[in-house]
Amino acid sequence: MNNIRDWIREPARDIKVAARADVVVVGGGPAGFSAALAAARNGADTILLERYNHLGGLASGGMVLVLDDMWDSHLGEISVRGNCMKLLERMDGMGLAAYPRQNEWGKDPAMYQRWARWGTFDFNTTTQPHPIIFAAAFDPDAWKRASLEMVQEHKIKLRLHSWYSQTLVEDGKVKGVICDSKSGREAILGDVVIDATGDLDVAASAGAQHISGNYIVTTVFRLGGVDTDAAEAWEREEPEAFAALDRQIKKVLGGSWGFWWLKTPLPGIVWCNCPHMAGLDGLKVEDLTRAEMLGRKHIHALVDLVRAKLPGFEKCVVIDVAPQTGVRQTRLLEGDYVLTKDDLAARTRFDDSIARGRDYYMPYRVLLPQKIDNLLVAGRHFSVTSQAQKISREIPPCMAMGEAAGVAAALALNAGVTVRNVDVRAVQKALRTQGADPGDQTGRNPDVPELARALAVRPEILETV
Numbered sequence: 001m002n003n004i005r006d007w008i009r010e011p012a013r014d015i016k017v018a019a020r021a022d023v024v025v026v027g028g029g030p031a032g033f034s035a036a037l038a039a040a041r042n043g044a045d046t047i048l049l050e051r052y053n054h055l056g057g058l059a060s061g062g063m064v065l066v067l068d069d070m071w072d073s074h075l076g077e078i079s080v081r082g083n084c085m086k087l088l089e090r091m092d093g094m095g096l097a098a099y100p101r102q103n104e105w106g107k108d109p110a111m112y113q114r115w116a117r118w119g120t121f122d123f124n125t126t127t128q129p130h131p132i133i134f135a136a137a138f139d140p141d142a143w144k145r146a147s148l149e150m151v152q153e154h155k156i157k158l159r160l161h162s163w164y165s166q167t168l169v170e171d172g173k174v175k176g177v178i179c180d181s182k183s184g185r186e187a188i189l190g191d192v193v194i195d196a197t198g199d200l201d202v203a204a205s206a207g208a209q210h211i212s213g214n215y216i217v218t219t220v221f222r223l224g225g226v227d228t229d230a231a232e233a234w235e236r237e238e239p240e241a242f243a244a245l246d247r248q249i250k251k252v253l254g255g256s257w258g259f260w261w262l263k264t265p266l267p268g269i270v271w272c273n274c275p276h277m278a279g280l281d282g283l284k285v286e287d288l289t290r291a292e293m294l295g296r297k298h299i300h301a302l303v304d305l306v307r308a309k310l311p312g313f314e315k316c317v318v319i320d321v322a323p324q325t326g327v328r329q330t331r332l333l334e335g336d337y338v339l340t341k342d343d344l345a346a347r348t349r350f351d352d353s354i355a356r357g358r359d360y361y362m363p364y365r366v367l368l369p370q371k372i373d374n375l376l377v378a379g380r381h382f383s384v385t386s387q388a389q390k391i392s393r394e395i396p397p398c399m400a401m402g403e404a405a406g407v408a409a410a411l412a413l414n415a416g417v418t419v420r421n422v423d424v425r426a427v428q429k430a431l432r433t434q435g436a437d438p439g440d441q442t443g444r445n446p447d448v449p450e451l452a453r454a455l456a457v458r459p460e461i462l463e464t465v
């Protein structure tokens, strides 16, 4: 009787095969979107599955609105290009991205003043002011629009509103996945499956070895009606009063990044990468629910305080709280290679390098689960230690990993080999051909056309600097 109360046996049943393709990508966040583009571009018939009504994952639904970790501070060059840059170019074309141009990078205090509240500086350095680097602010709906356009152009079969629930495995080989949706429970079959769920859902269900990581959770939000010029002027002119109030604000928030608000391409609207909450598990429904309740309490206490005390914020209103909860780390793959903090610090180079991040390189093996075939993993749940993931999981490197996984899947299928046995040199070459930087060559990278706008100098800055 006790057993019946605690556990129920689900009846077995036949379910429809709703679709099949060469490559099935699960999760339409930065990594999954990029993987699907790359697989399709290299000739694979590709399905992209996403549980929500939009693409972008934490970048759009989670309203994480700065692309960073795409700058190599040792070589002084952009380290993540390819799909990430193509998407940025498109959002820029919509007038919904902002980033410093080449003649604005560096340690000029005037440039710091201009760009600090966009979050496009190197916060990993101790230098004051922090150097301005290549990083980009963007609008979440621009991401959704641009990525949907690109998915259609690449003829990817997109299935939104599809909640992945189980991996189909036969003799150690992944055959596809099961999804739940308004259409019911259905199977989607693929020759290669790419897990881009961020939480390793697909690989864990397939029995892949992994660890349980944990990090702070954040309910990101945006405020509108902010006079950002007035706020910045007060911060500049009254540094002591600013510092005192900033301390008070952070107490109310309970946890926040140094700059609790940053500008967005929409005038008067700022994004707030806070409040941070510790001790919550992004895989537990109870904790995710608690995060929403606790987060909103902090947010509204903050609004009361800044309306009363912070110049520029007197008339601010909450525009939205991110529909996707800000979970940074849950399960992490223990794949063929586990990237460590020492690798990041030492800038370890790998023969099978397929992606770069801030000042680090990633080998193909971090995408490969042990002992399971036809499965690749790309995104924040890649094979990495918990400590190292905290500093190597930003949007651009996740897109770079996704791009590599997509290329590898397509090339493996073309060559009739498993993804474990794919020719990594051919993957690196294909990545370079399509404008990505796998990090397999030493020295500075050559300029490529899609960087032209990013690198182009701003004439008005030349006049004033």
Ligand SMILES: Cc1cc2nc3c(=O)[nH]c(=O)nc-3n(C[C@H](O)[C@H](O)[C@H](O)COP(=O)(O)OP(=O)(O)OC[C@H]3O[C@@H](n4cnc5c(N)ncnc54)[C@H](O)[C@@H]3O)c2cc1C
Residues within 6 Å of the ligand: 026, 027, 028, 029, 030, 031, 032, 049, 050, 051, 052, 055, 056, 057, 058, 059, 062, 064, 065, 066, 067, 068, 069, 162, 163, 164, 165, 196, 197, 198, 199, 201, 218, 220, 273, 325, 326, 327, 328, 378, 379, 380, 381, 393, 394, 395, 396, 398
């Ligand atoms: C609060 C916060 C602040 C951050 N700040 C920055 C920053 O300033 N700059 C930066 O570059 N990075 C930042 N990051 C990190 C970055 O946002 C993530 O690491 C990155 O988005 C990971 O991309 P991903 O594609 O691996 O995963 P995600 O963005 O999590 O995407 C996973 C996708 O899979 C889908 N999915 C998951 N499970 C299922 C399922 N069962 N069925 C179907 N679909 C599913 C999700 O809906 C989502 O679309 C921040 C993260 C957080 C949480």
